[in-house]
Amino acid sequence: xxxxxxxxxxxxxxxxxxxxxxxxxxxxxxxxxxxxxxxxxxxxxxxxxxxxxxxxxxxxxxxxxxxxxxxxxxxxxxxxxxxxxxxxxxxxxxxxxxxxxxxxxxxxxxxxxxxxxxxxxxxxxxxxxxxxxxxxxxxxxxxxxxxxxxxxxxxxxxxxxxxxxxxxxxxxxxxxxxxxxxxxxxxxxxxxxx
DNA sequence: GACCAGATTGTCT
DNA sequence: GACAATCTGGTCA
Numbered sequence: 001x002x003x004x005x006x007x008x009x010x011x012x013x014x015x016x017x018x019x020x021x022x023x024x025x026x027x028x029x030x031x032x033x034x035x036x037x038x039x040x041x042x043x044x045x046x047x048x049x050x051x052x053x054x055x056x057x058x059x060x061x062x063x064x065x066x067x068x069x070x071x072x073x074x075x076x077x078x079x080x081x082x083x084x085x086x087x088x089x090x091x092x093x094x095x096x097x098x099x100x101x102x103x104x105x106x107x108x109x110x111x112x113x114x115x116x117x118x119x120x121x122x123x124x125x126x127x128x129x130x131x132x133x134x135x136x137x138x139x140x141x142x143x144x145x146x147x148x149x150x151x152x153x154x155x156x157x158x159x160x161x162x163x164x165x166x167x168x169x170x171x172x173x174x175x176x177x178x179x180x181x182x183x184x185x186x187x188x189x190x191x192x193x194x
Numbered sequence: 195g196a197c198c199a200g201a202t203t204g205t206c207t
Numbered sequence: 208g209a210c211a212a213t214c215t216g217g218t219c220a
Contacts, residue, residue: 042212051212061205078213079202085212098212128213138204169212190214 003151009069009088013095016088017043018180027134028149034110034134036102039185042167043178046094051173054094066094074141081128100127103187126189
């Protein structure tokens with residue numbers, strides 16, 4: 001299946017975050033293919049969004065957020081975890097969509113190996129967990145989603161019920177409803193609002 | 195199931 | 208030197 005075109009990401013960040021729900025994130029790594037349906041996302045905008053890494057302008061870490069839409073932004077957090085983002089914003093702006101949870105499709109045994117966990121339900125239900133399950137690290141920072149091993153493709157055409165909620169784990173900008181989830185999905189991150 | 199503390203490091207001030 | 212877009216494992220129930 002074909003990757004989503006770059007034009008999909010070259011728009012306002014919020015609708016991209018919402019429309020990424022139900023799409024499939026796929027990683028073709030050496031040992032096989034790992035994929036899952038995106039069931040939870042968050043939008044982080046540019047210099048007008050105090051919760052965003054891009055709020056204070058370009059730094060060494062957040063530079064991908066200012067670069068081409070359709071690229072990957074992966075950062076290391078809390079000394080333990082990577083978080084996977086897709087760069088998405090209109091021309092000359094900044095922004096990215098944090099992928100917070102997946103529903104596993106393919107390569108579940110590989111996920112279990114990378115996570116060192118036999119349970120299926122907790123493999124990818126959180127931003128730090130899914131990067132581990134898909135074996136994503138800062139080496140993948142800056143990759144493009146339209147060529148190569150990492151891609152996002154069209155998923156099922158089923159209409160999901162989508163709910164918008166406040167974002168998780170931030171101290172500012174909490175009044176914005178920039179977190180999007182597929183209502184009732186079993187693989188949402190382990191957090192209050194379902 | 196709810197609540198809490200500890201891990202651990204890159205990035206920015 | 209502070210702290211972060213988190214997870215895990217402990218305790219108590």
